[in-house]
Amino acid sequence: MASSLTLTDAPGRLVAALNRPEARNAIDRRMVDELHAVCADLERSPRTLILTGSDGVFASGADIAELRERRRDDALAGINSTLFARIAGLPMPVIAALDGYALGGGAELAFAADFRLGTPRLRIGNPETGLGILPAAGATWRLKELVGEPLALEILLAGRILSAEEALDARLITEIHAPEDLLPAAHALADRIARQDPLAVRITKSVFHAPREAHPMIDQLAQSILFESDAKFDRMQRFLDRKKGS
Structure with missing residues (x-):
């Protein structure tokens, strides 16, 4: 049986393209299992993940x-x-590099990403209530954190589907690119991430997602780890040397 993902390794990142063209990349149990295997790989060998679709569709649901x-x-x-x-x-x-439909479970997969880029033909939303169910894989709580309660309720309860421009206005996505430029833009963002210290990126991501009541103690503990890292001394010394030479 063919894989439902196309995986491409690049320096400091892994590209996972959803690849079920016969079903507009609908997420089935096989794709779930294969994405778990991707996660296991990235947990063992941390690097940036780029999630994208194929044939002009991210995931139809x-x-x-x-x-x-x-x-x-x-x-x-x-x-x-x-x-x-x-x-x-x-x-x-x-x-998440989003082209075409990102609906239902496809939208919830996008909501789980740290960054979302889109194309002009992006359509994103959660039509689950029209099918007699609810979006139970994160939309009921992630979406209001991302776009605010009023718009989240319109998407969840009234089935509103956002265009690319509407998603950009709501800050659900941060950039719009032509379809042929979408993956290069995702790689450009991954390049910017790669220029940062990997340990600082990992710890900052963890601290960012910590519950409100964990701050500021968790910030201080995280900083205490980074203050002892070799990268901190090396990077700060290079900064000072450049400043001295300018």
Whole structure:
């Protein structure tokens, strides 16, 4: 059976392209399992993940034929939510490069990323209530953190689908690029991340996602680790040397 992902390694990053063209990249159990394997790789060998689609589609949603057969125990198992939480918790940043449809589970996968870039033909939202279910893989809480409660409720309860410009205005995505420029733009962002100290990036991501009540203690503890790192001394010395030479 063919893989539902196309994986490409590059320096400091891994590109995972969803590749089920016959189903508009709908997320099925096989894709979930393969994305778990990607996570296991990135947990062992931390690097930036670029998630993208294929054939002008990111992910049209969950596989409805498969979803139709799921029952209570499947919901309680959190098949998609467990995966998306694992993706959100990866050590290094996750970039979602979104083209065409990013709907339902596809939108929730995008919400789990740290960065979202889009194309002019992006359409993103959560139409689950129209199918008699709710978006249970992160949208009910991640979306209001990303765009605010009023717009999140319109998306979740009234089925509003955002265009690329609307998503940009809401800061759900941060950049719009022509389809042929989307993946290069994601790589350019990954390049900027790669220029930072990897340990500082990992720790900053963890601190950023810590609960409010953990601050400022967690910031101070994290900084105490970085203050002892070789990279801190080396990078600061290079900065001072450049300043002295200018």
